[in-house]
Amino acid sequence: MTQSESNNFWALLEVLAKRRNMIFAVVILATLGAVVTAMVLPKWYRANALLLPPKNVAPAISGSAEISEAISITSGLNLPVLTTPTDVYARMLKSRTVTSKLIDSYNLKDRYKTTNFEETFDALMYYTSIRVTEEGLLSVSVEDKDPQMAADLTNGFIDELDKVNKQIISERIAETRDFVESRLNQVKQELDSSRFALEEFQVKFKTVDFDEQTRLAVEQAVQLKIKLAELDLKYKMNQITLGKENAELVKIEQERDIIKRQLSELETINPDSSFFSLPVAEIPKLKGQYEILYSRVKVAEALYKVLLQQNEQAKMKEFEKMPTISVLDHAQVPEIKSRPKRTLIVLGTFSVSFIFALFLALLLEYFVKLKEKNIDDYNRAMFFLSRYFGWLPGVKKSEQK
Missing domain, CATH: 3.30.1890 (Bacterial polysaccharide co-polymerase-like)
Known part of the structure; x- marks a missing residue:
């Protein structure tokens, strides 16, 4: 610390000592006021x-x-x-x-x-x-x-x-x-319509299991064609050996006609055909129609099931x-107040008032120095102070000359 700084420090302490009554008064009054205010303020929770x-x-x-x-x-x-x-x-x-x-x-x-x-x-x-x-x-x-x-x-x-x-x-x-x-x-209307169309198709073409009935129809047609080929061969051989007028040939011819009629029934739509048979010639076309009708029913059933579940869930959620x-x-009844923070109010007021008192002491000392240098400015300043701070110790009331 230099000589100048040392002198300033002791000069500051001298000022504080000279104005100690005013400093104590400001701090004590402000702190007491804060205590009273903090005590009378309503409690908030x-x-x-x-x-x-x-x-x-x-x-x-x-x-x-x-x-x-x-x-x-x-x-x-x-x-x-x-x-x-x-x-x-x-x-x-x-x-x-x-x-x-x-x-x-x-x-x-x-x-x-x-x-x-x-x-x-x-x-x-x-x-x-x-x-x-x-x-x-x-x-x-x-x-x-x-x-x-x-x-x-x-x-x-x-x-x-x-x-x-x-x-x-x-x-x-x-x-x-x-x-x-x-x-x-x-x-539901679409599902009923699709089911009705599928039922009509099944009744018209006598279909229960389309794939299985197709397999049966093809197997029947193959077996009949094999048998027809065997009869054709037998007919030609007997024709050579027995002659065209032989009674056996007439019997074979009758069997061939029966098999041809059965093949015709299998390959074309015949209301008198076997219930488990499908017209072989129409199978590709019928298969496409059947798959369209069947898929419409399945899609409608799946959508109906989802919507039915959603409808039931919505009803449950609604109630x-x-x-x-x-x-x-949950909020409970508070037992401790949230404000005023009395300790903070008192300590805050004490700190602010102490700083203010120090500033005021230095200001008054400045006025003392001012009196020695310029008496007119000093009188004006003291007149101002006496009007606003004359109640403080160390500040005398005076009248402007």
């Missing part, structure tokens, strides 16, 4: 509640994605990239729909001494804290002079959010159920009474 983030709803059964989306409040919303479903819940808590219910239920206009909804809403939001934590949880807290009211209002926010959620979800499910029922009736939000911590 803050109740807190914590909500889990909205769960991602997965389909409960196959083909039930529409119902699952309907029971998610944020489904179908085009949310910004950084916006989460929890952020949506936080904004819903500040909505007019939620807050107006609380204002009416707890008569907050009289409690906050306001005259209209906007003023009451602003007052409620002033005492309410709604934020998303770093972990993604939703924190709700309300401050009030009555600890019971603080807890009731906090839980009221949660209850109203759940009611709004249920109303929105119920409307979505009702709309979904109406659509599913309408589509279910259409598909379900389970809560739509997950509460981790």
Whole structure:
């Protein structure tokens, strides 16, 4: 420390010693005032509640994605990239729909001494804290002079959010159920029409198992053609050996005619043909028609089954009474006040008043030096000080000359 710095330090201590009465008075008066103020300030209590983030709803059964989306409040919303479903819940808590219910239920206009909804809403939001934590949880807290009211209002926010959620979800499910029922009736008509067309085809062509009947028809045709070839060979051989007028040849000819008629019945549509046989010549064409009709029935049956499941699920969800939000911590009646922070008020006032007193002491010392250098400026300055700080020790009241 240089000689100059040492002199300044001791000069500062000299000033503090000379003005110690004023410094003590300022600090003591300010601190006592802070103590009195802190004691008379009303106590406020803050109740807190914590909500889990909205769960991602997965389909409960196959083909039930529409119902699952309907029971998610944020489904179908085009949310910004950084916006989460929890952020949506936080904004819903500040909505007019939620807050107006609380204002009416707890008569907050009289409690906050306001005259209209906007003023009451602003007052409620002033005492309410709604934020998303770093972990993604939703924190709700309300401050009030009555600890019971603080807890009731906090839980009221949660209850109203759940009611709004249920109303929105119920409307979505009702709309979904109406659509599913309408589509279910259409598909039922399509299914009945497809089944009737398939039944007509089966009755007309006597088909039960198309593939099996096709195999049987082809096997029958092959066996008949083999037998016909054998008879043709036998007929020609006997014709050479026995002559054309032989009775055996007449019998063979009759057998050949019978087999040809059977082949004709197999290869063409004949209402008198075997029930398990199909017209072989028409099999490619009939197979295509059968597959189209059969596939229409199967598709309609599968779609009808899915829609029937969705319809039943929508009915169950519509009458379900389970809560739509997950509460981790309900608000409890707080036992410890949230404010005023009396210790902080007193310590803060003490620190500020001490700094102010030091500044004022240095200022007064400056005026003393000013008196020695410029008496006119000194008189003006002292007149100002006496008017505003004449009550302090060390500051004398004076009149401007």
